[in-house]
Amino acid sequence: xxxxxxxxxxxxxxxxxxxxxxxxxxxxxxxxxxxxxxxxxxxxxxxxxxxxxxxxxxxxxxxxxxxxxxxxxxxxxxxxxxxxxxxxxxxxxxxxxxxxxxxxxxxxxxxxxxx
Amino acid sequence: xxxxxxxxxxxxxxxxxxxxxxxxxxxxxxxxxxxxxxxxxxxxxxxxxxxxxxxxxxxxxxxxxxxxxxxxxxxxxxxxxxxxxxxxxxxxxxxxxxxxxxxxxxxxxxxxxxxxx
Numbered sequence: 001x002x003x004x005x006x007x008x009x010x011x012x013x014x015x016x017x018x019x020x021x022x023x024x025x026x027x028x029x030x031x032x033x034x035x036x037x038x039x040x041x042x043x044x045x046x047x048x049x050x051x052x053x054x055x056x057x058x059x060x061x062x063x064x065x066x067x068x069x070x071x072x073x074x075x076x077x078x079x080x081x082x083x084x085x086x087x088x089x090x091x092x093x094x095x096x097x098x099x100x101x102x103x104x105x106x107x108x109x110x111x112x113x114x115x
Numbered sequence: 116x117x118x119x120x121x122x123x124x125x126x127x128x129x130x131x132x133x134x135x136x137x138x139x140x141x142x143x144x145x146x147x148x149x150x151x152x153x154x155x156x157x158x159x160x161x162x163x164x165x166x167x168x169x170x171x172x173x174x175x176x177x178x179x180x181x182x183x184x185x186x187x188x189x190x191x192x193x194x195x196x197x198x199x200x201x202x203x204x205x206x207x208x209x210x211x212x213x214x215x216x217x218x219x220x221x222x223x224x225x226x227x228x229x230x231x232x
Contacts, residue, residue: 004158033219042119042204042222043159056217091158093220100211100218101147101166106158 002026004107006092012113013082020078021110023092030097032075033104034067036060037089046090049075050097079112087114118142119207121223129231134192136226138205141186145207149220150179150190153202162203163190195230202227 005024013019025032030051035043046065048056051072061067064083069075079086089111093104120139128134138148146167151159165172165179165188172179178191192199206220 031218035220040224042121042206042224043220045219045221048217048219050217056219093158095218100216101164101208102218103149103161103164104218104220105161106151108156108158 004092004094004105006090006107006110008110009108010111010113012115014115015082015084017082018078018080019082019112020076021090021092021112023075023077023094023107025073025075025092025094026105028096029094029105030072031095031100031102031104032069033093033095034075034077035091035093037091037109038087043091046077082112082114084114087112116141117224118145119205119221119223121203121205121226123226124224125227125229127229127231128195130197131194134190134195134199134228134230136190136192136203136205136228138188138190138223139186140188140207142207142209142221143186144209145221146210147208148179148181148188149206149208150177151204151206151222152199153204153225159204192228195228197230197232200228200230 032049034046037043049069089109095102149164150162153159205223209216
């Protein structure tokens, strides 16, 4: 169990640029979640994958955001035309597929800063 | 709307004493609750959970209590240790009745716990 891995750890970019984050879940975890955390708040749900299928998206996920999990293993989250309000910590979590009540294991996140 | 609330932004306790962290929720469809601990620059780490069919769950120094009628849960840490100093998040999962819940977590705002030696 090598844990959930997220890359990069930090991303600094100018407003209007596109950014892409990667998440490698724990091996054989079918469920993969993306969350966003801003200062002083708890993580907020963005989207959920079961294997390669994206089954749920939050209203927080505007059309500038897109996520994929092409082979049911790693996942990517892309933000197009970044805005100041996109500055946040983006967290990925995974859990086994047998029960939705299994605790989710989180990566250390990607901190996005928009200049 | 904040469906899970942690009304105490911070808590300070002495080493060896009890830490009590509180959490309230408004959504009656929540049926599973978890506590996560977060250190700076790390992702949240699962601590303990409780199903809505129980009112208490214990794991070592950590005990979670659930009062469904009051929509309130609390995490007790006894005895508190300096290494427990972290941000604690309460989180909830909605019932899968109807097959529409995929286990997403709804988090509170967090409580910063500081345990003094």
